[in-house]
Amino acid sequence: MFTLDRLRALAAVAVHGSIAQAARSMHMTPSGVSQQLAKLEREAGHPLLEPHGRSVRLTHAGRILAGHADRLLAQLAAAQADLADLGDEVLGPLRIGGVGSAVRTLLPDALAALAAEHPRLTPTVVDGEAVDLLPRLLSGELDLLLIESWANRPLTVPEGVTLRTLVSEDVYVAVSDRHPLADRESVDLADLPDTVWACCPPGTEPYEALVQALRARGVEPGIRYSVAEHLTQLALVARNLAASLIPAMSRHPAPPGVRFLHTRPPLRRDVRAAWLTLNESPPVRACVAAIEA
Structure with a gap:
């Protein structure tokens, strides 16, 4: 068979x-x-x-x-x-996967609105990175993703996947307020040649974007801390153990003692909804609309 x-x-x-x-x-x-x-x-x-x-x-x-x-x-x-599409009713399961910052920032209000408007919809949510979530979308295990694409390393997806940008935001360098450059408003990554970094694990979009951004400025990255959550990265930053690249939506809540500096040249990140084009369903459309609203 x-x-x-x-x-x-x-x-x-x-x-x-x-x-x-x-x-x-x-x-x-x-x-x-x-x-x-x-x-x-x-x-x-x-x-x-x-x-x-x-x-x-x-x-x-x-x-x-x-x-x-x-x-x-x-x-x-x-x-x-x-x-x-039968009856165009928004009901039944909706299996969502998303990167942690998008799940924390974008989904709660959208899910609350969907629960009020479509009580027969039963969403489930898992968090993870695009490298792990995309295969689950392609296999039919998930219906909708919230994944990230960095401007200096755009995300590529297979044919048959629809992408829609939900948020486009600045990315900052997070440093301790004890860092020698903490009093600046912005920093060139070339000015951070010996910096220890905290970042998401290898193979993820944030990791590859950090490595590419540093090497483009002639800096070989020293990534000592491999942790998925931005809040954990910021805890390390606050103790002056590392620097980290942090998208705008992940700046809050930040622990005391963290400074966020603009990057030169600017770095940006998009959060995008992704679904199989042929499997676009009323629940998927309703969820994307709720997030956009």
Whole structure:
């Protein structure tokens, strides 16, 4: 029995022409995609891929099965959309995933408004980073994401995902009020060559944005503290143990002893809603509208 995840992997290779690019589009590792395809070949009873230079290409059997996979996945998405739009009622489950700052700042008021207006809607929320949440959206485990995109490192999403910017905000360097540059209004990252940093874990959007921003100014980042929560990062900043890049919505509440300096050149972050285009449902539309309101 062919599984949808394996058929999605084959369809992605057919579109992108390589396992590596298919893996990036699905936010999986190449080895994970290869494992899915190996299982699918055993189930199909035919080789589906063959070497082609330094990459691979679909065999005749692979092209036949990929065509069926495309039609099946499109039909499944259409069925889900039809059921979701039935009567255009805002009811049933709405599974939301979001980065912590957006969950804390944007969601509570929106969820309260939805509870009052649509009492038959049952939202659930998990927090996390885009690198972990996007695969769960693509697999159908989540319906709506609130994820971040940094101007110096824009977020890329696979085809078939709709993005809508909800908030665009400045990013600040947070330093202790005992830091030598704490009396400035702004700071060039090039002026922080020996700074210890606190940041979200490697692979996350904030981590990659910090590394890219510092290296663009000729500074090799010294990230000593890898913690997900901005409030924990600010606790380290307050004790003069580290500096941190903090988006505007995460400045409050900040512990005493923290100064927020504008960056030169300016850094900005967007918080965006993301959902599968073919799975846009009344609950998704209602939630996005509530946040925008």
